[in-house]
Structure formats: structure tokens, C-alpha cells
Amino acid sequence: MDWDKLRVFHAVAEAGSFTHAGETLNLSQSAVSRQISALEESLHVPLFHRHARGLILTEQGELLYRTAREVFAKLSMTEAMLSESKEHPKGPLKVTTTMAFGSTWLTPRVREFLSLYPDVQLSLLLDDTELDLSMREADIAIRMSAPRQPDLIQRHLMTVRVHIYAHRAYAEKRGLPQSLDELDHHDIIAYPGETRAPVSNINWLLHVGDPPGGERQTVLRVNSLYAMYRAVESGLGIASLPDYVVDGNPDIVRVLPDVSGPRIDAYFVYAEELRHSKRIAVFRDFLVRKVQETFPASHAVGA
Incomplete structure (x- = not known):
């Protein structure tokens, strides 16, 4: 099977059109079409x-x-591993994690990592769905639950605490609830119940304390923890948020400080083939150090 034609076929299948594949390959639309036709003729089957x-x-x-x-x-x-020095990490590194963790905690720390390892070409893929590491959609995943795939290496990174938060502007306007019962009379921001959430039991705030009818009413539902944080920041209402999301924002206060939500275990995950990658090792060690600095009393890092 001709390697160049296979490369063109792969690009066309990914792009869904000759034109877009041609832009990726720097070939004309007609040249791409001819390559596909020649491949189909050599295989004696239609491919598209x-x-x-x-x-x-x-x-x-x-x-x-x-x-x-x-x-x-x-x-x-293989290309990435061949290009990487044994002593000096270099080359592309694709990291995927949830929108909230990536936007609020990870991204602000990227500058320090890249100043330490300037030859690493870092890409952050923020997505609340899980990318396939075995198919190299990403090299590393920071996941808020243990991976289910057996061929992935995992390391427990930290245990995330979840609490109830509101902005000072909301507190000045509406006051803050002093008991779970008083939550029934406040504006609650939550995750849509019909949408797959990045963590389990994400809407615990709607049910805690046995509210009338079994579930509290909401002022807003939005399918992003980061968007929930921004809604709280705007003074719209009260929400359950991971502590790392609000870390360092003095205008957001904890509501009912003795009440906490379910703990979330975060894992550092990568494919078995990358076990000896220097880029993986330095990024893992950097994250562990940053977790220890950020959450010295509340995190838990596994072996």
C-alpha cells in the first residue's frame, strides 16, 4: 500500500473533504482527489x-x-520520543483536563513550567469529555475520576474539596444563609441535570438538607463549572464549587463553612508507551510540586 496515498487518505478522512485535506497537506484539491482515486483503484474498493x-x-x-x-x-x-533528549525534555506535549481545572488552576501556572522547560511545546486541550489517550488525542490527562482503561498509567494527584460559595455583592444584597433550610430561599446556580457532568454528584447542593420537594429551585443552570464560577463572581447567586476554582479571589466567600460537598479525586494519567518520556516526568513532578504549594493542608498526593 503506497505510504503517500495512505497519508492523503488519512487526512481526507479526518477533514471530511478534499479541499480541507488539501489545505492541511498543502496540496491542491485536484491532487488530493487523484491520490484517493488511485488508492481506490489499487485496492479495488470505494473508500468514500x-x-x-x-x-x-x-x-x-x-x-x-x-x-x-x-x-x-x-x-x-514514536516521533516525539525519538526527538526527545534523554537529559533535556523537548518536543510536543498535549495535556487535556476539564474546563474548570484547566481555566482556573492549570493555565496560570503554565508560564512557570515553560520558563523551566522552554523546549517543550505545550498544548492544553480543555474538554469536559474524556479524550482517548491510547489514540494519542492527548499525551496526558488530568481527570477528576479514576481512568477506566486498563492500559493507562495513573497517579493520584490530589483530593479536591468542594464547598458552597457566593460573592460579597450577593451577600450584601441578599444576606447569607445560616442553615441548610435557609438555602431554600436563595438563588442557586447548578449544573443541568440531563447533561453529563465532569464529576459525580455535581448537584449535591440541590438535595442536601432534605429541601421541600426533594430538590431546590435554581436561578441558573449551566453546563460548565467555570461558567458557574463566573456567574457567582457576577453576584448572581450561590453555587457549589471546587476550592481550586475560587482560590485567590478575596471577593468570593464561603457559605455555611461547616458544610462540604463530595470529595473529588484527581488523577495524572498517561499511556503506557510514554512511561519513559522525560516530558511526562517533568510535567508530573511540576504539578505535584504546585499542588503541594497551593493546597499544603488539604491535598492528598498518592505514590
């Missing part, structure tokens, strides 16, 4: 259904795409 709206893989195309995707993922991993 051509439609006015774009290209759809045939059954045979899907089979070839799955194999090609795995091959290119392995090659990408």
Missing part, C-alpha cells in the same frame, strides 16, 4: 461516498481509517 455536502466513508473506508488512525497515532508518539 461522494455527496454534495462532503465525503462519507464506506464500510471499507471505515476499516482502513481505523487502521490508519492507529498507525499515525503510534508514529506520532
